[in-house]
Amino acid sequence: MTTGFKIIGIQIRTTNQNSQAQQDLTHLWSRFISDNLIETIPNKCSNDIFAIYTDYESDFTGRYTAIIGVTVSSLDKIPSDLIGREFPNAKFQKLTAKGLIPAAVADTWNKIWNNEISLERSYTYDYEVYGSDSQKGNNSEVDIYISIE
Template sequence: MTNGFKVIGISVRTTNKDGQAMQDLGKLWGQFFAENIFEKIPHKVSEEIYAIYTDYKSDYTEEYTTIIGVPVTSLDEIPEGMTGREFEAEQFRKFIAKGAMPAAVGNTWMEIWQRDKELNRKYTYDYEVYGAKSRQGDHSEVDIFIATK
């Protein structure tokens, strides 16, 4: 069981169909860094960046929302143009994407999708944690947490 958390960041509604998510998420990450979103978020808990996948229409083949943001202690101040959400505690299965980013994360998701039924996914929310280890070139690591029943 992983504790719940609050997050503030920027979001997009997307789908994995026809490579749409690759484009939308690339733009969202671009915006996150170009607009220095990290610095604008109040009440940060850590230096880690979270990418959260939620509001699934059904499963990974349909629409979902992605939020790129930072865990915070409070949702009292949400900067204009940003999203603030609270996520409840869930049961998660952890995967570690290892290698050059973002390819390693993409490859790990392919593995997760192939094992979709076996993993007994809950589709409440899943998330990635980009910490210090995520910026180590070809030896980077990103933790991916998949909600399970």
Template sequence: MDKIDVIGFFLLGISTRTTNQNGQAAQDIGDLWCRFMDDNILLQIEDRVSDEVHCVYTEYETDHTGPYTAVLGCKVNSLDDIPEGLVSLVVAPGTYVKFTAKSWMPDRVAETWQHIWNSSLNRKYTADFDVYGCPGQNPEDARVEIYVAVE
């Protein structure tokens, strides 16, 4: 894990409100991914910076045990044109600790998040995010970068 400064960015995508209690987030975020793929959300985001997909966790009610919002989408150059049905998000600049999950496989990403939840990081609970490389990559070979906002 590395501590780094991240510049802020704009994101367009789709969202859901969820919680980690009773495995609810796994179901909700899995459904969000299905919707993202089935509805070709990537192609609806015309002003995207790249095809990397970000899953941003924000609007934490308390900490990782309480409700929060997950937004799945892509970085964009501006929020001037938001297609109908998509949500926008501004991720503020800040200091983050970067982790790497060894594949896109949901269990590998979940294992990394379990490690984060059990760590002693001084988290800010503003916006944390996962970065998934281009969708065409083999999920078993791809890496997922996880950024956790810290004080």
């Protein structure tokens, strides 16, 4: 069981079909970093960046919402160009992508999608945490939390 959290960030509705998510997520990450949005977010709990996948239309083949942001202690002050969401407690399987980022993260997701990693996914919300270990070149690590039944 993982404790719920609140997040402020930016979002996009996308799909994994025809590599659309790859383009959309690249754009979302680029905007988050280049606009230095982390500095505009009030009530930050830490500087760890979260990538959340939620509002699944069906499974990983359908449309879903991708959010990039940081956890916050309150949603009282959400900057006008950002969104705020609260995610409830849920049960997750934690996986760790190791290696050069973002390739290692993509490789882990491909293993999930191809059933190389056996999971009973609930498709409520999944997320990745980009902490200090995510910036270590070939020795980088990103934790991936997959919601399960």
